Amino acid sequence: xxxxxxxxxxxxxxxxxxxxxxxxxxxxxxxxxxxxxxxxxxxxxxxxxxxxxxxxxxxxxxxxxxxxxxxxxxxxxxxxxxxxxxxxxxxxxxxxxxxxxxxxxxxxxxxxxxxxxxxxxxxxxxxxxxxxxxxxxxxxxxxxxxxxxxxxxxxxxxxxxxxxxxxxxxxxxxxxxxxxxxxxxxxxxxxxxxxxxxxxxxxxxxxxxxxxxxxxxxxxxxxxxxxxxxxxxxxxxxxxxxxxxxxxxxxxxxxxxxxxxxxxxxxxxxxxxxxxxxxx
Amino acid sequence: xxxxxxxxxxxxxxxxxxxxxxxxxxxxxxxxxxxxxxxxxxxxxxxxxxxxxxxxxxxxxxxxxxxxxxxxxxxxxxxxxxxxxxxxxxxxxxxxxxxxxxxxxxxxxxxxxxxxxxxxxxxxxxxxxxxxxxxxxxxxxxxxxxxxxxxxxxxxxxxxxxxxxxxxxxxxxxxxxxxxxxxxxxxxxxxxxxxxxxxxxxxxxxxxxxxxxxxxxxxxxxxxxxxxxxxxxxxxxxxxxxxxxxxxxxxxxxxxxxxxxxxxxxxxxxxxxxxxxxxx
Numbered sequence: 129x130x131x132x133x134x135x136x137x138x139x140x141x142x143x144x145x146x147x148x149x150x151x152x153x154x155x156x157x158x159x160x161x162x163x164x165x166x167x168x169x170x171x172x173x174x175x176x177x178x179x180x181x182x183x184x185x186x187x188x189x190x191x192x193x194x195x196x197x198x199x200x201x202x203x204x205x206x207x208x209x210x211x212x213x214x215x216x217x218x219x220x221x222x223x224x225x226x227x228x229x230x231x232x233x234x235x236x237x238x239x240x241x242x243x244x245x246x247x248x249x250x251x252x253x254x255x256x257x258x259x260x261x262x263x264x265x266x267x268x269x270x271x272x273x274x275x276x277x278x279x280x281x282x283x284x285x286x287x288x289x290x291x292x293x294x295x296x297x298x299x300x301x302x303x304x305x306x307x308x309x310x311x312x313x314x315x316x317x318x319x320x321x322x323x324x325x326x327x328x329x330x331x332x333x334x335x336x337x338x339x340x341x342x343x344x345x346x347x348x349x350x351x352x353x354x355x356x357x358x359x360x361x362x363x364x365x366x367x368x369x370x371x372x373x374x375x376x377x378x379x380x381x382x383x384x385x386x387x388x389x390x391x392x393x394x395x396x397x398x399x400x401x402x403x404x405x406x407x408x
Numbered sequence: 409x410x411x412x413x414x415x416x417x418x419x420x421x422x423x424x425x426x427x428x429x430x431x432x433x434x435x436x437x438x439x440x441x442x443x444x445x446x447x448x449x450x451x452x453x454x455x456x457x458x459x460x461x462x463x464x465x466x467x468x469x470x471x472x473x474x475x476x477x478x479x480x481x482x483x484x485x486x487x488x489x490x491x492x493x494x495x496x497x498x499x500x501x502x503x504x505x506x507x508x509x510x511x512x513x514x515x516x517x518x519x520x521x522x523x524x525x526x527x528x529x530x531x532x533x534x535x536x537x538x539x540x541x542x543x544x545x546x547x548x549x550x551x552x553x554x555x556x557x558x559x560x561x562x563x564x565x566x567x568x569x570x571x572x573x574x575x576x577x578x579x580x581x582x583x584x585x586x587x588x589x590x591x592x593x594x595x596x597x598x599x600x601x602x603x604x605x606x607x608x609x610x611x612x613x614x615x616x617x618x619x620x621x622x623x624x625x626x627x628x629x630x631x632x633x634x635x636x637x638x639x640x641x642x643x644x645x646x647x648x649x650x651x652x653x654x655x656x657x658x659x660x661x662x663x664x665x666x667x668x669x670x671x672x673x674x675x676x677x678x679x680x681x682x683x684x685x686x687x688x
Contacts (some may be wrong), residue, residue: 129535132459138415139459142422157606180413229574234429239565241558263589267548268567278521285550291571295511398528 131163137172146199149276149281154197202280204253213395218380220393230384238272248276251359254376254401258356261326269333286321288344300350304343315343328353335360338372376401411443417452425480434477439656464488482560484533493675494661500673510664518552528556532638534681538636541606549613566601568626580630584623608633615640617650656681
């Protein structure tokens, strides 16, 4: 790559850092890439760090020492997150979402990659320091959110299925009781899709009584995984006791009235959790 | 936002453009954002354009006139694409992928958001000028690729399912014949997940005889959609005639020998299609 001036370096480095979240990049990589002095690269990084922080792109952490370097950690601004949460609550309260049985149609939200990426960055902010090795989500509607978070944490995604497919090799299955319908169901995960002992973030789009999530936690025990966190886009008032209590949610459906078609949605605990992570 | 110097503007604009692919952004947006003169912003964009083009980030198109502005179009470099294709072929030839029935395990590839994003950018390059309105893919393994392409084209994703779920509202279903197993199966798409008359890119992870893809095309007729393109990650020699002939593939499985455990994988037609799009 040809020698670049500061202006060119800033554009290229910004792109490079954004494409490599959570990766520790040695200063030597940049000095070689640009044939520039270490002091110039350090100054570039100072400029990028300031903009990333003031514009809510994320943090630029520098690690000192021989094995040191720089690491871009995606972080969402509290004000941006608040706007997003409020917007989502408003969207969810639209009466036209109401489906028979009191279900809410959500694919217009889940179907937008840009929206999913915004949520992905939000969850990646909260779980940035949990040393996550892998995301585990459940087919099919957890998948878009799982990949969006996986992009910002730069970790692989494993998908729990409710059916068996021949193209997965040997699988581990469990039976679990769906929290709201109380029916016994099966879920399975391909043996080779998750290394034993992984530090896992469990993700789903929707949680009511928590049956699916607690099923996933049980299934993960078979992989000797450690559940380092649980993230759901939308939670709803469960019928009776909730099976899972430590989780992060973006929005919370408080009431769905099929007669009046009234839907009441309030912010989930995300903003509180974001504050807590920051003050740790 | 406070007034920024060139160095700060370059970092912020690079980030902003990368987060808004295919969106036409007026120069006025940037001059207001930075309280800077139009001439300064134009110079900034010239610098970014040069780096984006020389570093293979993509094209920066300027549209003149009152409703004009600048648009970032993600584009992959041919050399980067070649490296990726070769790497994928090599990975796919690993004997350990072989599953009973001659299937290949691919979740280690499909499970990596970064890999999916690379492929997503590649497909977004080839289909950049096709005026795509929506991606349509099939649950569950087409979903990661569908969202990755959707991110770079900034379009929503609709998911065809092989089961019925109550949380989708009214659906349109068709029966189709699976090309390789010759069994009759059902697939369905929620009525409200795709506007009528959309210009659609059909995406899947794997195509053998093309039964699933041609089923999707038939299903899309019910939505009066126009199929503007078909993209598959991996194609395989079909048993007999292939049902779909105009598609873009990254890799092609030529042979799977269950006895010798030999797998032979060659590049798909992606690089040829990329050349063709560029010379249009």
